[in-house]
Amino acid sequence: MSSTSEKFLVGIFDDEDILLHGVDGVRDKGVKIHEVYSPFPVHGLDEALGYKRTRLPIAAFIFGLTGTALALTMQIWMLGYDWPMIIGGKTLLHCLHSFRYFELTVLLSALGMVATFFIVSDMKPYKTPRSYDIRSTDDKHVMAIDLASNKLSKEDISRILKESGASEVNEKNF
Amino acid sequence: MQPTSAVREILITGGKTVRDVSEDISRQVEGKPTKLWWTAFSISLVLLMFGVYCLATVLWEGIGVWGLNKTVGWAWDITNFVWWVGIGHAGTLISAILLLFRQKWRMSINRAAEAMTIFAVICAATFPLVHMGRLWLGMYWVLPLPNTWGSLWANFNSPLLWDVFAITTYFTVSLVFWYIGLIPDFAVIRDRATRMGNKTRATIYNALSFGWDGAAKTWMRYESVALILAGLSTPLVLSVHTIVSFDFATSIVPGWHTTIFPPYFVAGAIFSGFAMVLTLLIVTRKVFKLEDYITIYHIELMNIVIIITGSIVGIAYITEFFVAWYGMVPAEYYAFYNRATGPYWWAYWSMMTCNVISPQLFWFKKLRTNIVTTFILSIVVNIGMWFERFVIIVTSVHRDYLPSSWSMFYPTMYDVGEYILTFGFFFTAFFLFAKFFPVINMAEVKSIIKSTSEKKH
Incomplete structure (x- = not known):
């Protein structure tokens, strides 16, 4: 400035x-x-x-992919390698785990996109915006x-x- | 310019202008709380305090003070959990799915419905957390943290763990969605406070609005964020109650082990959620004089959703019975026969009356556009939905495969007390929200004022 x-x-x-x-x-x-x-x-x-x-949808997609990758890595490593355990006779890694892939994909995508939105729009709680006319939030x-x-x-x-x-x-x- | 449909009914009455919207909605945030507000808030706080006492006793003594026994290990707690999660479905459904379908009538009701969702999910979460007994150790069972109590890592094959992930994700994303919606409205209150010379309020609401300026570029990004959040939340809404239903459906208990559960639970959740939205909004519109924004037309549309979801739930009840008879598995057959004619017959028939018969009254236009009928039926529906969960959970387990272990469940003061705790919290939180936050999304309503408002002349 x-x-x-x-x-x-x-x-x-x-x-x-x-x-x-x-x-x-x-x-x-x-x-x-x-x-x-x-x-x-x-x-x-x-x-x-x-x-x-805006390129925010791209950011959302990348964050979503990160979530999927994180969930996959976490489960494959925890249940497949670090402490392999057979529960209920099922194979170590099977498709039912996909619920967490979905949840972590959505979670990271949403949080990452919103954080990116705040950063690119320079929005923060302690910022006082320039007011060209105070009625711009009214009518x-x-x-x-x-x-x-x-x-x-x-x-x-x-x-x-x-x-x-x-x-x-x-x-x-x- | 947005094309508008000539067949759409008027959504905002009273010839409101854009300025009127700021004025009408901000008024309750800026004014002093009324006596009615203080009375209602105090009653909720008393309920909350009683609940906290009961909760403290449960935590100190253990869950043995509840009425559970060896046969009925899940009863009021899990019933209340599923009931509250179900109620928590309407908010995000209204804001996400109706946004994707471009339903403009959602704009007057989504803010309060989303707030209700968030508070309901918090209420729901208390039950399984407390049911874990030593909830301070619970994080090792529900979060993927290494532990030395049994398995080294959490069991990812358990539907109970899927539930933890589903509900925490749903809660977080709903909270973010709700807050994003509030940002421009906080800026309205900030600028009004600046004009009124109230510096403290202006500073607080500026911080809450993250320094919102309303620039065209910010609005463009904001709309993109809202649309993607809606897209992400839509499968999330449907997945949450699907996964809650897996808590039961993946077991081998007769009465729980049915493939119909996921769609049946989701429909039931939307049914009870809309009923709770109606209960709250009918009171809110009256107390805050918002009749021009939440019109009879809005109430009628919500009642139509109630007829549809109520009928789906009714068909699901009948299908369950048909399959139990047609499947010819004696244990399955008995579970359903026992529901309707066993010692809990009164719970079953309360559920049938409240959930299947009462919403059918809304086929009559006169009834679905009547405030008093809607208010009463919205409460009846939620009583019915509570009984539905009680019937599914308790009647399925109280008579299991071994007649020697058959038992009954009788709630204690602490079972009831924790339910009261959640009511206390829910209403305390809702009253605080209604006082300090704008209860209607001003920016969205302003954007449709020109196309859907009743003209003055």
Whole structure:
């Protein structure tokens, strides 16, 4: 984070459909959007903003495989090699063990994916997030535009925001 | 834009706006607890304290203070365990399976149902833990840790051990799923507290929300996490009660040794879980004035799930009897004959009346859309489901292969006391949840307000 103050223009949108059109309108006019903050997930917003699909499912898959491998290794080693025991006349390693493969796969996949989500989204209990407009968790959609990363003037961006459906345009410095 | 179906009924009534959702749901977290809340909370706490006394006695004296004997080694404890695990099925079913099926009506009820799941699973876990007697040694029997009491490692061939893995995984994943859902709503309360100038509340709820900012990128990842968690939880929900049924079905006890158990237990679990969700939500919607969010339509849909699962359970009861007769194994035949006509006939017929006959009343639209009938029947169903587990467990073992060892089971104060302990815990936890956490998923409800809300004019 730079030590000099960062200047943002903040467009407030009252409705998710106006916001979606607004995002297209603003981007078409060559304005770079820093981020949009919403009180609820807006379908299609990630595509409108040009975000790539998240790779979290891949993380979940890898963690799941780790769980399967851990369960397999644990059981084969414990019951097959470390202390081989015949229980109820069954063979040492048989398919009924698969319940733990499934459980550990699910457990590690879920926990690993959620941990990855927290890390990549930089979410932690002691973090105070930047608030561009406090109503963004209530009922407003908030579009933040970093003035430093845009060539257009503040007045031009403000006008584009209003034309794209923003009900208010405010300035916010950090 | 989400395509919406014109045939869908209205899910949120009262012409609510997005802002109304924040206001209506956050109100109970921000306000002081009412007298009614204090009264209900105090009663639960008293029940919990009595239960703790009974539990302490059981731990000090050993499980000999329960009414078990050499023939009936599993009775109230395992009945209560299976009953609570069953109740704990509705929450994750509603949030996971209904999410995959894109059922929007789940959005008003999933938060409370998931909380109920978590508390119910904790209640369930106490019974097998205490039944182990010296539960401080239990970790060596249930976790894969090397030990010197008998086998060096845990017996992976035992369905009881499968159960430990299944239930702990189910509990952990359900807890994570529930918490992930709460994060954006904690941020709503944080920002409202900031606006009201309540710094302490803002700090606490910010920590709980993990510094949630609601950025489009975070929402995109969040939705992906929720969908995958739902996908992972779906087989998990179905597997948990399947594995609980294996505790019985893999044995050779007549009455337990049946292949129908897994689907029959899963249907029974969903049946009792939905009944408990209804009992809790009918009270919650009234106390917190959430009638516009949990509407008669929601209640009707849940009652339809109750008719379906109740009928599956009814067919399973009849199938068991048919197979016992058709199989011509005398021990099997006697086990079922004894259930219906033996000394525990009253438990059997209570189960049949509560579980098979009473849910059929919901075929009448008038009854399934009536709050009072639904509330009474939801309790009747759970009484029936308790008797179902009692019938399966106790009547199957009380008359085994040797008539000389036939016996009866009579509960003691400590059997009853531990059941009361779990009720005390369950309601104490639920009241704390209802006071400090938003009982309805605000973010999800807000996302459907435009498409499913009743218009004001």
